[in-house]
Amino acid sequence: MKKELSFALNYALNKGFQIHPDAFKILENVDVRKLEKIIKEIVKEKTKQKLFQISQDDLEVYLGIKDDPTLQCEVKVISDPTSKITTGEGVKGYNALFSSRFNKFKRIVSERPESRMLKSIASTKTAKTEDDMYVCGLVTNRVSERNITKLILEDPSGSFEGIIFDKELQQLADTLLSDQFVMVRISIGKNSGLLVKDIILPDIPDQSGNRSESETYAAFLSDLHIGSKYFMEQEFTEFVQWLSSPDPVAKKIRFILIGGDAVDGVGIYPNQDKELVCQTIEEQLEKMESLLDKIPKNVKIIIMPGNHDPGRRALPQPAIPKKYNSSLWERENVVMVGNPAVISLNGVKVMMFHGQSIDDIVKTTPGLSYDKPTTVMKHLLKARHLSPIYGSQTPIAPEMQDLMVIEDIPDIFHVGHVHRAQLDMYKGILLVNSGSWQKQTPFQASVGMTPNPGIAIMVNLKTFQVLHENYNSNLDNVLQS
Known part of the structure; x- marks a missing residue:
């Protein structure tokens, strides 16, 4: 018997565990470098459950051979602008938009x-x-x-x-x-x-919050900018590979939320073609699909557009149009939504917004900066609106109703856009700005913007414990909180 296997078995036996013969056969084929970690994790989990036998099922679930039946994986789209967009024309459209905004808020403050x-x-x-x-x-x-x-x-x-x-x-x-x-x-x-x-202010009332019944995890990502030569493809690939590893957290991830700018786009800014490795939208989306295809199929992937993605730039944005990559829409584990959207993950409400309006708010409000995006996110929650300023940098379409009013109060508020990963809480709501997977660009360097890319943020939907994996080799690259 290999000494590593002997050590693993003795560890379990000394903790009062029995090991089923079928489980023993699986352990014989496991990488010896991972044996100790695997046995310790299983013993820890089974001790919590007060079950002191390690079965074949336990190992198959842990190693990802079999899906864990105790983990919930329910996605419901509560709010998505894609099917609600009915753009008005000219002055009439904007009159309708602001009348809708006023009336919605009047109902909110009526309480x-x-x-x-x-x-x-x-x-x-x-x-x-x-x-x-x-x-x-x-x-x-x-x-x-x-x-x-x-x-x-x-x-x-x-x-x-x-x-x-x-x-x-x-x-x-x-x-x-x-x-x-x-x-x-x-x-x-x-x-x-x-x-x-x-x-x-309309503001958000204090929240007790919804929680998942099982310890399912959601990973929060944004601003991949696939197609840009500054996209951190190697680091992102390492994260995707980790999702299929026997790591106890990786095995419990059932949701990945991508909060916009999944691709770098084409013609977004002058001379962008010099910074692209994929010159067309179709190439960029095909590259994205090939990367996401390596994610385990039991993980639901929710994708929303940002200002770099194909389709309408004005808010609210419909989901990335099917005509650019219909196979993304056809995948069973992919959910395409517009910007903003509210998603229920095992009953936990997540409000997703790419965050374009942060540009306007930072420029017009004293004391706010790109370095602390969650402070801006609190302003949006207090205002109960995701893009209140009209006529500035953020384009807003003259919709017949204002779809940017925060009517559904979330448990988690997920934003991207500014490439700064940061966490905070506000009135019981977890604030997540999920940073980016793009290295500092020449433009960012020229204006003194320092991103902290390559950080994957994971939230336990039962306890709201937040964990993160940093795939950036820069020691100064840390998650803010």
Whole structure:
């Protein structure tokens, strides 16, 4: 008997375990370098279950010969814009979009006690009361000058300018985004001006959260940029190979979520062709398919588009069009969704958004930066909207309804785009920015952006424990939290 096998058997026996003869036959054919780890992991897991026999089934499940029947793998698409896109035309379309935004938010704040006292903006201009009033609307402007801040809101009845004197309230007003919905408490000042005495954001209520019944893991990835010569193909291949290994976490992964920019695209920026190894969208998608094909078939892969992927660039984005690579759509373990989308994984709600609006928010809000994307993600949750600013860098289509309002409250909020992997929590919601699998590009270097690529983030959907594997050899490349 090999000494490694003898050691493994003695370890199990000393822990009070019996080993079935059929299991012994499997152990004889296992790589001797992995025997000790395998036996220790199985003993640990079976001890938790208070079962003290190692069977053939135990080894076949562990080694991936047989699927683990105790692991759930249920995917449901709760919200996907692909089939809902009904773009309006011109002014009519944008009027419909912002009317939809206002009405959706009005329903959201109707659950708050203050909503019973809401008045239209037009009615406040003729009001003759000393009592405070409540109005709501979209922020059209905010201006700070000297010791005061002016806030202009608009609702379907009109607009008004409110003055803020309170310093803390001024700081809150400075974080408001253009076209964001807010509710404010106002009073009539001595000179008949309107004073803002409180600002109430739609925000997310505290969450207790949904959890998976089994210890199934989901892996969160984004911004692969396949087709770019800076795509970390070797590192990504190592991750894919790890998924088929006997590692105890790898064996429990049943979901992989790719949050946009799966490929690098074509003609996205000037002279991009000089940085491509695959010159056409079709080549890039075929390359992606060949890489994803090596992922075990019991793993569900959810793919959403980003600003580099083929199809419409404006938000909301439909799923990557079938015409570019129909075989991706036909795979049983692949789910194609639009941007943004809400997915249920074993009952855990995951809101996926590529994150294009981060560009606009970082540029217009003091104190925010690309280095800390989860701080921007908190702003989006507070605003209950994924892309509130209209007319800036992020293109927004004139949809007949606003599909970017956060109506379904998630358990996990997954974003990419900025190539910085970071974790955080907000009101019980796990925030995951999943970084990238693309090395620093010349453009990023020219503007001082330092990505931390090659980090695979895994979440235990039962406990919400987060683990990660770093495939980047750079010792400074770490996951932020």
